[in-house]
Amino acid sequence: MITDLIKKAPITILLCGFFIFTFTFQSCKKKHSEIADHLFQVTQNKIYQDIDPDTLASVLKKEVEGKKSKIANEQVIESYFRSNEYQPVLVMNHLFNGDLDTLTAYFDRINEHGLDKKPYHIKAIKELVTKLQNKNGITTVDEAYTTIAQLELLTATSLIKYSNALQYGVINPRKIYSRYFAGTKRPDSTSMKNVLKATDFKSYLDSIQPSDPQYKALQKAFINGTSLDGLSPEESRRYLLVNLERLRWKNKPKEPKYVIVNIPDFKLDVIEDGKSVLNMKVCVGEGRNMDDRCSLISYADSDRYDKPFPRETPQLSSMIHSVEVNPTWNIPRSIATKEIIIEAANDPYYLSNKNIDVYKDGIKIEDPEIIDWSTVTKDNLEYDFKQRPGEDNSLGKIKFLFKNRSSVYLHDTPAKLAFRKAMRAVSHGCVRLGDPQGLAKNLFGEGEDFDTISKDMSEDNPEPTNIALPKKTPIYITYVTCWADENGTLQHRKDVYGLDIVLYAHLKMLMGNI
Incomplete structure (x- = not known):
């Protein structure tokens, strides 16, 4: 059938196909031969004149296949090389214009972000670059193939x-935390290919350096070896290190208005246009490390695994839709099972007295x-x-509802004494509000809905009333133990859930000596 079609095809179509194939092939060959010409012209090393593009492609392919088990993002890397026919695009585009020297200079400063240099092969890349650029560095064509292939793979x-680390963090919080439900963007194949x-x-490297003021404040303190009040220099360093990693995660609010709760700070803020317009104390769920038994200096190996206390408040992002x-x-x-039936057994009128x-x-x-x-x-x-x-x-006069898999919400409480305490990890998991009516007024504004809320909250034994927000408001429940306040002063809080320890242990396990 195919043969018949070819026989019937006009001769002009066949000729066009032949010329297109010939032109494409010759163009590729011309492009490929430029590798040998360019390397020789720049270095005057005659060995490069013998480079065959097909052999070079074969060597690079073999290099990639031989290192598969050790390559991070192996599928992306292999796909990228395949799309370039296993030609050393990075080496040819960046070897002789100073880009690779710039790259290693940035890698050399990775410890300023609290990260380890080892995963970035700085020494190996420098040595390969020097070898290729040196007139006498390469003595055989086989050595040239191997050196170019190794440099291309290491560079990619x-x-x-490096790009993933600075833009997304080196740890995926979903993989280390059991109760992490905040929307967090991670690098995908498209974003990684675009890097190359x-x-x-x-x-490019300038553009991906973290520019958030919080990040810069903590980074400056980390570089300068700043000690936090009451902490040793080493514990301070680790506090800064884990919170720098948190700031690299792409889970930050981008809306002009949102509600944010910071669990270790026991505080809620309503942020509008980057500024807090409402701040209040909150009570959060009881945690595993409220007695500060474990610290970033003193912890057991088992503490690196996230084993939440049953009442810990989860980290999440959602939308407040109604009250x-x-x-x-x-x-x-x-x-x-833990409270009600026990109280009822001790006092037969407990249930009726508590309604x-x-x-x-x-x-x-x-x-x-x-x-x-x-x-x-x-x-x-x-x-x-x-x-x-x-x-x-127990929910007081009002609760604020938002979708989440943990069935938690913000709510009022009749137990007001807890707000006088410094340690306010006392709830069953939901967030108790110090000023619930103030939050309602902020979210609803003046008007009929807020008047109804205010009236119903002041009445005794009223019926429940559901009222939708005029505009859904984002809510973020976060866990941050160190930050710079509005005056630029570094603040830190106790690691009540031991989540700093979990994060630090994983960073250390991934990067070694940090």
């Missing part, structure tokens, strides 16, 4: 690794006092519990 892998297409390394005024509290089973209704198979039990709660355990518990709206309701 190191450039991608940079025409001017200096311009429930005078909410009913659907008491979680974990709290019911807690008991349900079995969805049907409300009218006289829960007659149940022998001393015989009820977590293994045979067949009841559900709901706390009616009122002064004693």
Whole structure:
């Protein structure tokens, strides 16, 4: 069939196809021969005149295949080389214009970001560059093939690794934290291939240096060996190191207005146009390291694994979409088994005094006092519990709702004394607000909705009321233990969940001596 079609094809089409093939082939050969010509012209090393582009491609391909198990982002690297027919595009475009020297100079300063030099092959790249540029550095054509192939591969892998580290961080937080649900962008194949297409390394490398003021403040302190108040120089260094890594993660708010909670600081801020317009104390979930038993200096190997205390507040990003005024509290089973049934066993009137209704198979039990709660355990518990709206309701007068897989929210609380304490990791996982009505006023603004909220919050035993926000507002629940305040003063907080330790241990494991 194909033969018949060829026989019937007009001779002009066949001739066009022949000329297109010939032109493409000759163009490639011409392009490829420029490698030998250029290397010889610049170095005057006659060995380069014998370079055959096909053999060079074969050697580079073999170099890539031989190092597959050791190459990071191996699929991206191999795809890039394949698209260039295994020709040394990076070496030819950047070897003799100073770009590779610029590249190694930036790699040499990677420790200013709290990162280790080892993964970037600085010494090896420098030696290969010198060898290729030296008139007497290469003595055989086989040595030329091997040297060019090695330099091409090292340049590609190191450039991608460096670019990823500065733009996205060296650690993926989703892989080390059990309760990390914040949207965080990671490098993909397209972004990594684009790195290799940079025409001017200096311009590109300048463009990816972190420019966030927070990052620069912490980096300056790290470079200068600044000690944080109350911490040793080494612990200070590690505090700065882990928080520099956090600042490299692409999970930062970009909206003009958002709500942000910093767990270790026990604070909430509403940010508008880069400035805090509302700040309040909050209480967060109880953590595993509230007694400061473990530190970045003193911790066990097992502490590098994230093993959350059941009540720890998760890191997340979402959108606040509505509020429930005078909410009913659907008491979680974990709290019911550890607290409610125990209190009910000790005091038969505990449930009625706390306005807690008991349900079995969805049907409300009218006289829960007659149940022998001393015989009820977590293994045979067949009841559900709901706390009616009122002064004693654990959610207080209002809760702010946003979608998340952990079923947490911001809410009011009748337990106001906790806000007087410095250690405010005391909740079951949700975030208790020091000024819930202030947050409602900020998010709703003056008007009918806020008037309704204010009125309903002031009434005794009202019915629950759901009100949607006029505009959904982003919320970020984060974990940051060191930052520069608005005056430029470095602040640091205790690692109440031990998440600094988890991060530091993984950084150390990945990079060695940091």
